[in-house]
Amino acid sequence: MNSRTITLHPVFFLFLLFLVFVYSGKAFANYDYINISDPFHRQVPIAVTVPASLSDDAETGLLAEQTAVILSRSLAFTGYFNLIDARAFLDAPGEQGITAREVNFRNWRDIGAHLLVTGGVRLEGRVLQMEFRLFDPFRQELVFGKRYTGEASDLRRMVLRFSDEMIYRMTGDWGVFNTxxxxxxxxxxxxxxxxxxxxxxxxxxxxxxxxxxxxxxxxxxxxxxxxxxxxxxxxxxxxxxxxxxxxxxxxxxxxxxxxxxxxxxxxxxxxxxxxxxxxxxxxxxxxxxxxxxxxxxxxxxxxxxxxxxxxxxxxxxxxxxxxxxxxxxxxxxxxxxxxxxxxxxxxxxxxxxxxxxxxxxxxxxxxxxxxxxxxxxxxxxxxxxxxxxxxxxxxxxxxxxxxxxxxxxxxxxxxxxxxxxxxxxxxxxxxxxxxxxxxxxxxx
Amino acid sequence: MKKCISFGLLLVLVMSLMMFASCAKRPPEPEDYPPDEQPMDIRSGERAEIEAELERQRRLAEEELEGFRDRDLTPEEEAARMEKEMDREAFLESKVYFAFDNSSLTTEAREILLRQARWLKENGDATVIVEGHCDNRGTEEYNLALGSRRAQSVKDFLVNAGVEPSRIVTISYGEERPVVQGDNEDAWSKNRRAEFRLR
Missing domain, CATH: 2.120.10.30 (TolB, C-terminal domain)
Structure with a gap:
């Protein structure tokens, strides 16, 4: 059965890659992480950290925990990522700082994280504000960042929106989070x-x-x-x-x-x-x-x-x-x-x-x-x-x-x-x- | 069974009528009247009336019972009725079985269908629904179509045997309505079938 699986002719394969680049209309540097045309694509090791609590409300901490869980699960669901166990983390950006200036990229490289997500959660009344940053610890740079504002009950939707955005930026296709x-x-x-x-x-x-x-x-x-x-x-x-x-x-x-x-x-x-x-x-x-x-x-x-x-x-x-x-x-x-x-x-x-x-x-x-x-x-x-x-x-x-x-x-x-x-x-x-x-x- | 119930009902009816009559028109007690004023005539007249009515009821009931007995006891009629009923039941209980992933009719199936066709021709007012069923192997979509093919095979045979096409409706249930649950050949072979019901 396995002998039948490898059939892509190298030239055809190159052509497919070419199509992806031509039609994606996106800066293809991001596809270094996830190449969906590659049948043998490896899962990208990613560290998803608990967002910082940016408001004093006791509920904020809970929402931050919840955010990390939903984000981790949704990214794992796609099959693109290998989520690094949080117990292996050397830093806690949620406490030490979530911006490029504050993140110690070396500590993430050391645990093999090709990607790092940090976040912040702010709750004011019923208004929930969330921000996310996706980093490349090896290039030591921000891939992209997003801020969302909504009601506290929109938490899942806001997290999934970010997951969707991540998949879109890395593959050129919208993910499955809105399906x-x-x-x-x-x-x-x-x-x-x-x-x-x-x-x-x-x-x-x-x-x-x-x-x-x-x-x-x-x-x-x-x-x-x-x-x-x-x-x-x-x-x-x-x-x-x-x-x-x-x-x-x-x-x-x-x-x-x-x-x-x-x-x-x-x-x-x-x-x-x-x-x-x-x-x-x-x-x-x-x-x-x-x-x-x-x-x-x-x-x-x-x-x-x-x-x-x-x-x-x-x-x-x-x-x-x-x-x-x-x-x-x-x-x-x-x-x-x-x-x-x-x-x-x-x-x-x-x-x-x-x-x-x-x-x-x-x-x-x-x-x-x-x-x-x-x-x-x-x-x-x-x-x-x-x-x-x-x-x-x-x-x-x-x-x-x-x-x-x-x-x-x-x-x-x-x-x-x-x-x-x-x-x-x-x-x-x-x-x-x-x-x-x-x-x-x-x-x- | 029906006969017993009717008889019982009549008995009850007669008895209750008797009671009703005797209650409603109970004659006054004799001591309520002075002897010379006892309305004997009226009472006897009433009684006669009641007696007559009761007699009429009784006769009516008896006549009806007689009527029942007369009709049921005609042996030819009774036998014919029984046979008709049994034929109908046999028609409805008949099933045609198929091989796996197959809608063609076996020799046995054809014999059964000849009998089915005969019944349909003898009962010209009946419209039959032919249900096609499958075992639970294979996929639901394909089995819906296969069930349809099986029902259609049966219909085609019946039409060729002289039944008007307009009297035969087909419906496929695919693998949705098994008669036997289970994942073994015994269950599968009993579930790959066409069934008949009347509209």
Missing amino acids: RIAFVSETENGKAVYISDFDGENVRRITPPDDIVLTPAWCPEGRRIAYTSYAADKPDIYIRSADSGENEVFSNFEGLNITPAWKPDGSGLAATLSFEGDEEIYLLTPEGRVDKRLTNSWGVDVSPSFSPDGKKMAFVSGRAGSPQIYIMNLDTMRTRRLTFEGRYNTQPEWSPRGDRIAYSSMSDGQSDIFVINADGSGLRRLTQDSGRNESPSWSPDGNLIVFSTTREGESNIYVMTAMGGQQRKLIDIPGNQSLPDWSPVTGQ
Whole structure:
């Protein structure tokens, strides 16, 4: 399996780097820390210190502690960083000073910190002011600093804003801190769609309990979710606002109305319908009318996923006798088969960078997540020997993948890096969870 | 069962009517009246009336019971009714099973479906819902489509056997409604099925 993983041609690799530099529009010096195009990128050692208390209020100290925890967790979540244990710190900038003049860079170099974050918290009445500085102890310089003002209750949002800014400056892409995860969870007598923050916090149910629901899919603006529900005793597609509870029937043709997938520009959805007697993928207008039929083969065609430019569509077809993943060029309507390894390959998810497709492959009752280049090269296994690993969905920066796994017995929602590293539980609620979908970045 | 209940109800009805009648029109006690003023005629008249009414009720009840007995006891009718009921139950209990990741009909499935088609043709007013189901292997999305294919295979067969397509509705539940829980071949083989219900 591993022999198949190294496939990037050196010239192609250089070309990718070139693209990153050309299109990022950012001073690329910062990318010395994190090169997202490098599949072997090492985690950057970073020291996150407890911010200084800049007001006398007793609460300030608590808020400072809380800030360090949220900042550490959010940075660790990305998989980009290796957080240095605070017990190894030689200094406490929160007490000794948080500016470039006051920080002793040597003491941070000595513990191997490539990056250092200092901060300050000031609470005046209910007004919370926070400042953060990111330093490079080896260059002995400030990378950038930010100050945020809000209410005390905005603490988490303010910290995550800084985390986001850090990721943006170091990778050229906005991070995942302003994203959400939709998934299906069991209720007492059925299933419902739930959503949570990117890190599994703030879980809440958004559809009525005890229905049968499947495949929630965020729309490109990240405010609404298309999903299949049996609310009318048959599988129809509905679109629900994630926040207001507004809900409308999108598609209720006779037979199946399943696996909705938004076009990246929001100009329509693809879905599998069976009103003509065969399970085919159709393109539907935003109003739910049939625009055109995309597939035309006897047997199952299901689970469309568009390339980010909207010009191609990956999907599952049983046309070759077993479910395999195919790619259709939507301009020419030509279709080619993508997967040849394995007898049961489903759930394709096109990566936000457009170069790769994640999917699940089943054999011997186990399922695993694989990633393959859109041209069919570079097959790579991301999970192994851990029950059923299914439903991969990319974070909008392409750095992480959320998926479901039965490695603990029940089916849980896990997250891992796009290279399969740091697999960890994301959602901690009772019952079986499945079919996670990562939202796009909303409102920057 | 139904017969027993009806009979019981009638008995109760008759008895309560009798009680009601005797309570409501209880004749005055004799000692309340001087002997010469005893309203004998009225009392006997009333009594006769009551007796007549009771008799009518009794007769009515008896007639109705007779009626019941007459109808139920026609052996041919009873047998036909029973058979019809059993046929209906057999139709609803029939299931068609499939191989893994497969929607084609086995020989056994075809035999069952021929019987199903016969019943549908004999019961021309029935509209059937064919449910397609899958085992829990594989992924939910693909299984929804596979369940649809299975239901569609059944529908196609029934239509070829002469049932009007408009009387057959298909619905797929994918792997959402297993009849047997478990991760073994026994559970899987029982869950890969098409079921029938009537609309």
